[in-house]
Amino acid sequence: MQPKYTPENVSPFLAQVSDAAPWREAALKQLKVRGLPTPKLERWKYTNIAALAQSGAKAAEKTPIGTNPVALPWLLQTSRKFVFVNGHMVLGDQRLKITSENFDDAPAVHFNDTMLWSLNTALAVDGPNINILEDGAVFEIIHLGQNAESPLLASPRSAVRVATNVSATVIEQYLPVGDAPVYTNHAMQINLKSGAKLNHVRIQFEGANRRVLTSTHAKVAKDASYNASFLNIGAGLSRQEYWVELDEAGAYAAIKGAQLMAGRQLMDTTIQIDHKAPHCASNQTIRNVLAGEAVGVFQGKIYVHQPAQKTDGYQLCNTLMLSDRAAMNTKPELEIYADDVKCSHGTTTGKLDEAPLFYIRSRGIPEAEARRMILLAFIGDLYEAQPEYIADALNKHVEGWLDYASIHA
């Protein structure tokens, strides 16, 4: 029987740690014992990243941007902009670079399978440490990969802090550049002070040879709200983890997004929301569309700690299968230690419903367009609350994917 932890699979990466900064210590210690996650771990049952360990990937070096940053697809002209190339920050306010003083507040020690987070902590060199004090501020981060001869491991790191009663927006985009086998392992720490609001948007449309792993850890204080929206359409393999801790009364978190996959893509969204204080609410709304031989994963857990009375936890995952060869794995979980809570979860997985399809076609609308209409409607309401410039960008990507999938389904 395979052991649960395989420390040897991480040793090639440990040899590449650039310095012995004290804030790397805990991460290195964890990695030396546990190694990289394997399917033996419950939360890694469906997504095997063994290829990362076997790839011989080298920690990516800092390279120049190699493209005109103005030409990148920014969503808002007036936003404050950061660019990562292969995990290194090459554009952005230098004063915001992560330093040893503020680098170490992130790891969520009570999660037992945070090895990717630790791997990032071991290897990350720089990244923005965004302190948001100005109400209405919009920050954009673009992740680029550059062509490489051999596999690379990029370790972008970012931290976002939103001050008391401030509302802000952070938009991340993962762009397809070149076709090199690059692994991206992003760790993002988010702290919301009391009454703060963050709209965190992630659009991932990486190239087919990319592997995108993201760990987002958000801590939400009193009456603050963390709103995450995502759209995943790219990368051969992607795994995004959201760990949200609702630390104080009145905290709120919503994670809404779609995974659209075709060909032989694997997409995994794994969420844990910890309700740690009373009167907190959370909402997970996930939609998946699978074409080709794609494999989808959704694991979502609502963990209600004993003091978290009057919790309102909601989770729904709907999946449409466009192909008989695709496979969807869903695992909704509730773990509740308080006795006065309201929690619900549900998942549906099915084919495109024939009745609406026939109804639409009977009005003269061709089948392909009728399908497109139903799929757009299936995803569309996820982004209804977004400001127009964000909703437009998301919908444009959705429509582009539908065009692609209609050919590759």
Place this chain on the structure above:
Amino acid sequence: MFAIKNLHAGIEGKEILKGINLTLEAGKVHAIMGPNGSGKSTLSYVLSGREDYEVTAGTVTLEGRDMLGMAPEERAAAGLFLAFQYPIEIPGVQTTTFLKTAVNAVRKARGEPELDPVTFLKTLKAKAEQLGVKDEMLKRPLNVGFSGGEKKRMEILQMAMLEPRVAILDETDSGLDIDALKIVAEGVNALRDAGRTFLVITHYQRLLDYITPDVVHVLSGGKIVKTGGPDLAKELESTGYAGYGNAA
């Protein structure tokens, strides 16, 4: 103009229509009445091309063109329209957008230019007003949260926008109170014209008080068992279907 000859059809291997013969002339309203299970809804689905029904024999032609080989959208473009007994809710698709897409798809298939947005909206508003469909309904997702009466009015509005040659109304009176029924009937009557034919499928005679048919057929056991004038409907109302055998 619209001819159904010896139509046999069924679902999952079970034959429901057992040789239907009907000829609808332009400008006429034909009613089909029949007990539950006689094949009324099957007939409407088979004519409009629902794929889970299988046609085993017979022909359906519209002005000589074979309909059975056509996809549902091609039949719509050729001029066939079905007002559904149970209109489907389409969440996320605004009613106006849906109607515009449908009208322009049909126009395109007929080789006509698309309507410009201004003309389209003007036409839509005028027809919606006639049917008592409020602006607010047009902004909502199609049929989502509509009452039974609103859904039926929306079916007639779609019919008015698509201007079919053959309009099939499947149990359009079901679930309607008398006021809603009158509005729907007025909408249908306004669309009666010399170039159009109606096939009104109904269990009860009530609808036919407001949409006066030229010809009434009785469907039972998957066959037309009797044909007559408007009086036949009234006769059925008093005698019931007992004399015509029961379910298929």
